Amino acid sequence: xxxxVRTYLEKVRSHLYLRADxxxxxxxxxxxxxQQKIDDLTSQDCPQEEAxxxxxxxxxxxxxxxxxxxxxCCKGSWADALKFSLPHLLAAVIFASAxxxxxxxxxxxxxxxxLVSLAGWLHGKPDWLYCWVGYTLLPLLAxxxxxxxxxxxxxxxxxxxxxxxxxxxxxxxxxxxILSACVLLNVSLHAIKRDWLLASLMLxxxxxxxxxxxxxxxxxxxxxxxxxxxxxxxxxQALIVLAxxxxxxxxxxxxxxxxxxxxxxxxxxxxxxxxxLWGNIGFFGALGLSLFSLLVxxxxxxxxxxxxxxxxxxxxx
Amino acid sequence: xxxxxxSLLHGNTDMLILxxxxxxxSAHGYQLMKEMETRSKGFFRLKEGTMYPLLRxxxxxxxxxxxxxxxxxxxxxxxxxxxxxxxxxLNFRKASWRDFTNAIDLVCKANTI
Numbered sequence: 090x091x092x093x094v095r096t097y098l099e100k101v102r103s104h105l106y107l108r109a110d111x112x113x114x115x116x117x118x119x120x121x122x123x124q125q126k127i128d129d130l131t132s133q134d135c136p137q138e139e140a141x142x143x144x145x146x147x148x149x150x151x152x153x154x155x156x157x158x159x160x161x162c163c164k165g166s167w168a169d170a171l172k173f174s175l176p177h178l179l180a181a182v183i184f185a186s187a188x189x190x191x192x193x194x195x196x197x198x199x200x201x202x203x204l205v206s207l208a209g210w211l212h213g214k215p216d217w218l219y220c221w222v223g224y225t226l227l228p229l230l231a232x233x234x235x236x237x238x239x240x241x242x243x244x245x246x247x248x249x250x251x252x253x254x255x256x257x258x259x260x261x262x263x264x265x266x267i268l269s270a271c272v273l274l275n276v277s278l279h280a281i282k283r284d285w286l287l288a289s290l291m292l293x294x295x296x297x298x299x300x301x302x303x304x305x306x307x308x309x310x311x312x313x314x315x316x317x318x319x320x321x322x323x324x325x326q327a328l329i330v331l332a333x334x335x336x337x338x339x340x341x342x343x344x345x346x347x348x349x350x351x352x353x354x355x356x357x358x359x360x361x362x363x364x365x366l367w368g369n370i371g372f373f374g375a376l377g378l379s380l381f382s383l384l385v386x387x388x389x390x391x392x393x394x395x396x397x398x399x400x401x402x403x404x405x406x
Numbered sequence: 407x408x409x410x411x412x413s414l415l416h417g418n419t420d421m422l423i424l425x426x427x428x429x430x431x432s433a434h435g436y437q438l439m440k441e442m443e444t445r446s447k448g449f450f451r452l453k454e455g456t457m458y459p460l461l462r463x464x465x466x467x468x469x470x471x472x473x474x475x476x477x478x479x480x481x482x483x484x485x486x487x488x489x490x491x492x493x494x495x496l497n498f499r500k501a502s503w504r505d506f507t508n509a510i511d512l513v514c515k516a517n518t519i
Contacts, residue, residue: 115462158459
């Protein structure tokens with residue numbers, strides 16, 4: 090393959106954001122077309138260099154070809170839409186029925202999330218997998234909030250007047266935070282390599298549930314009782330909206346629309362959840378929560394710009 | 407493609423591609439591109455990169471079936487065959503197109519009288 094053709098096809102691939110096997114097929118097909126065109130042109134006495142240049146030029150701009158190919162291949166079926174929505178709906182049911190002080194109810198649900206994620210991971214990593222994986226990260230996040238008092242006491246001792254003696258607990262807490270960050274980072278990087286928009290969708294429930302976890306922690310802990318059960322309802326409602334968003338995401342073809350849907354829904358959901366949890370949060374409170382929710386969109390986008398999408402298909406000789 | 411043929415072709419490319427594949431039995435993207443240009447005497451000249459999104463879209467919609475074909479020289483080629491659903495769709499589009507052109511003819515004739 091000519092270096093110019095390789096560069097062009099690699100540029101197309103880097104903008105495809107499809108599954109690796111689909112991308113490989115498409116690139117093979119485009120390469121076949123370009124090679125035939127070059128052969129035709131050279132058989133008409135066109136110099137090789139000029140033939141390559143003409144073949145690439147007549148194929149069109151790489152980004153635009155990739156965008157059209159993505160739009161042609163990305164639309165999922167209604168069954169896919171259901172698979173994307175199901176984890177959000179399941180989580181919404183959990184929040185609506187509020188069994189957080191009943192560990193025997195929560196455990197099977199969490200095991201289900203883990204099993205579905207594992208099954209997806211071992212069977213070709215379909216796109217719907219990432220929505221399920223997002224929820225398997227929640228216990229890690231919950232652990233971080235549970236351990237907040239330990240770090241809180243240490244910070245108080247450091248900057249205030251109190252004394253601190255639980256050094257073992259502090260070291261265990263820091264270890265847990267590092268481990269959680271590593272797991273979150275690894276999973277997120279994997280999702281971003283596949284498609285940063287999918288990674289955003291995967292991470293979308295985290296800021297909403299983080300607000301709830303923080304509020305729960307402030308209200309006295311997770312397994313304490315029913316006083317704050319009514320506060321689960323706005324989270325449940327936000328997760329139902331997220332389920333519809335995931336279904337719309339699957340059925341849309343244009344990436345800009347997919348991104349727009351995620352950002353809009355996430356910002357509005359966060360403001361509604363914040364308002365319900367903390368009362369009148371005001372303009373700056375709403376703005377802060379919106380910006381916080383945008384992190385799950387901006388971080389994958391920026392990371393993608395730095396590390397790129399997928400693995401290069403075409404190795405240099 | 408000539409300047410004003412772009413808008414005329416818009417929305418009808420799928421019909422042209424399906425029609426050619428039905429006639430040829432099976433065809434790959436490059437072949438379809440050349441056939442379209444030759445048959446239309448250069449009137450329809452698509453930007454080549456737009457052919458494959460169309461083929462993939464029609465394949466995903468079940469109008470075409472793609473198969474890989476080994477070649478003696480160069481990389482594998484993907485050939486497309488029309489499905490029963492594709493034939494049905496093509497007949498529907500041809501009938502709509504005939505109705506449309508008949509209506510245009512009737513209006514234009516009426517204007518010239």
